[in-house]
Amino acid sequence: MxxxxxxxxxxxxxxxxxxxxxxxxxxxxxxxxxxxxxxxxxxxxxxxxxxxxxxxxxxxxxxxxxxxxxxxxxxxxxxxxxxxxxxxxxxxxxxxxxxxxxxxxxxxxxxxLFRPNIPGLAEHAFSVDKLDDAIALDRHLHNLVRRPARNGRDTVVVAGGGFTGIEVATEIPARLRAILGKDAKPRVVIVDRNPAIAPDMGSGPRPVIEEALRKLGVETRLGAGVEALDKSGITLSTGEHIDAETVIWAAGxxxxxxxxxxxxxxxxxxxxxxxxxxxxxxxxxxxxxxxxxxxxxxxxxxxxxxxxxxxxxxxxxxxxxxxxxxxxxxxxxxxxxAYATCLDLGEAGAIFTRGWHRKLELVGDEAKRTKQQINTVWIYPPRAERAAALASADPERVGEV
Structure with a gap:
């Protein structure tokens, strides 16, 4: 068999x-x-x-x-x-x-990643969907230091205000300062068609997320879609054009x-x-x-x-x-x-919620430590030892939080 x-x-x-x-x-x-x-x-x-x-x-x-x-x-x-x-x-x-x-x-x-037929999306947008995509974005960000500091070089637009989009956007300021210098002032903008940020997270965690975005200087354009991308940046459904050398697609x-x-x-x-x-x-x-x-x-x-x-x-x-x-x-x-969510908010910490109604349990540094434990330990494969590996896979215990 x-x-x-x-x-x-x-x-x-x-x-x-x-x-x-x-x-x-x-x-x-x-x-x-x-x-x-x-x-x-x-x-x-x-x-x-x-x-x-x-x-x-x-x-x-x-x-x-x-x-x-x-x-x-x-x-x-x-x-x-x-x-x-x-x-x-x-x-x-x-x-x-x-x-x-x-x-x-x-x-x-x-x-x-779902990539709709938006003009210029395939040619000009980055993503963190696959390993190769994330490596290409990282290489692009490091190459920005070789370009003139104008025409949106230091601007990153993230299309998508859900889980992935927020984690990408809140991580970008620190990543760009590490590349461009500690005195750099990167501009990060989240674009989302929904009227509120993090639409699936609910009203409980949202104020914490919004405060984190303010703390990090991350702008939002809510109720706006993406009409087109080109070498100069991104055009929104509202008619606004944002000069940006980096657009990251994280929408669905x-x-x-x-x-x-x-x-x-x-x-x-x-x-x-x-x-x-x-x-x-x-x-x-x-x-x-x-x-x-x-x-x-x-x-x-x-x-x-x-x-x-x-x-x-x-x-x-x-x-x-x-x-x-x-x-x-x-x-x-x-x-x-059992269902829990731990959302990374970059230098603003993280949030940890429990249950389908996203009851907020941890915020800030305490939630950040939990996120780091999840990201560096919990989601990795078990060690290559037979008994331990098999024991890790009891269906009734896997994924418990």
């Missing part, structure tokens, strides 16, 4: 760990149940940290962890998923191709296109609708997880968000359940009642 997991992000990593854990508990061998993880590189990109400086350091190797738990790493990209014949066509980086059959499949292909996510290869229903974000065990209804042998799936967290109408916190726990349940079906043991319904 073979379980194939596509994707080495947070959901894919925990799907592999959890499936291997159940295999070990049931006394099955790797020959009885092969677990294979398919990804271009055996590396976890620590995506929640890509707004930081030195993004090239924000990865974690997975090869030793996978070896420790007897998970086969298959290098390449899943080009085609054939759900009728239960096979995945994989293309490696050198162009070679292979077909991998499966008895169960876990789709953990994540999400990508969509599930990776691989979900379209599964003949099943998807939501408006491209996520596959799954049942409580994270199966894709009507498609035998296929589970979806992380940002590729729309899953209910509870019986109260709350659904998993496109976040690391949800992806890790969803991955653990998907891997466990896919392996459970093959090993003939009961599956466990995914649930995630």
């Amino acid at each position: 073979r379980l194939v997991i596509i994707g080495a992000g947070f959901a894919g990593m925990y799907a592999a760990l959890s499936a291997a854990r159940l295999r070990d508990i049931q006394g099955a061998s790797p020959e009885d149940l092969e677990i294979a993880l398919v990804a271009p590189e055996p590396t976890l990109v620590v995506r929640p940290r890509l707004y930081e400086h030195k993004p090239e350091t924000l990865t974690a190797p997975l090869q030793d962890v996978l070896k420790a738990i007897d998970v086969v790493y298959v290098q390449g990209s899943a080009e085609t998923i054939d759900t009728r014949s239960r096979a995945v066509d994989i293309e490696a980086g050198d162009g070679t191709k292979k077909r991998l059959s499966y008895d169960r499949l876990v789709l953990a292909t994540g999400s990508r 996510m969509r599930a990776a296109p691989s979900t379209t290869q599964i003949p099943a229903e998807r939501d408006n974000l491209g996520r596959l609708l799954v049942d409580r065990d994270l199966r894709v209804p009507g498609v035998a042998g296929v589970f979806a997880t992380g940002d590729a799936a729309k899953a209910a967290c509870d019986d109260l109408g709350n659904y998993a968000l496109m976040s690391c916190q949800h992806a890790t726990r969803m991955g653990a349940f998907a891997g466990h359940n896919a392996a459970a079906e093959l090993l003939g043991v009961p599956t466990n319904s995914y649930h995630q009642k």
Whole structure:
């Protein structure tokens, strides 16, 4: 029997760990149940940290962890998923191709930044969506020091006032001063169509966020969209043009296109609708997880968000359940009642909220220490030691806050 997991992000990593854990508990061998993880590189990109400086350091190797738990790493990209014949066509980086059959499949292909067809967006906007994108932005910021200090050189516009946009915008002043000199006076502007900043954070945390933006000198243009970008900067729907050599797009996510290869229903974000065990209804042998799936967290109408916190726990349940079906043991319904948010606010600290209603619990330096613990410890892979790695993947414990 073979379980194939596509994707080495947070959901894919925990799907592999959890499936291997159940295999070990049931006394099955790797020959009885092969677990294979398919990804271009055996590396976890620590995506929640890509707004930081030195993004090239924000990865974690997975090869030793996978070896420790007897998970086969298959290098390449899943080009085609054939759900009728239960096979995945994989293309490696050198162009070679292979077909991998499966008895169960876990789709953990994540999400990508939504880039609408705005004139000049593709040519002139940066992002922190992928590792290469974040590295390109970092290189661009360092190159600014070689340019004349005029025509918006020191101005950064961030399109998107949600979680990612705020973390990017509040980090930029310190990053630019480190590059341009401590006396530099960078201008940072957040643009968002919503009438309020951080629309998903609610009214409780918002005053703290607004005060942090004021403290850092970050401007906002709310109720305004992006009409066009060019070499000189950005034009808003209000008619205002902002001279800026740096525009960062952080406005919305969509599930990776691989979900379209599964003949099943998807939501408006491209996520596959799954049942409580994270199966894709009507498609035998296929589970979806992380940002590729729309899953209910509870019986109260709350659904998993496109976040690391949800992806890790969803991955653990998907891997466990896919392996459970093959090993003939009961599956466990995914649930995630505990939910917390820790939003970095750069030199202004951070905020920590708990619950779906975003009850504010920590602010400032105390919240910042929690954020640093999350970013540098909690979201990294377990150490490459078999017992510890398997123990880290208990679905009932992963993602608890």
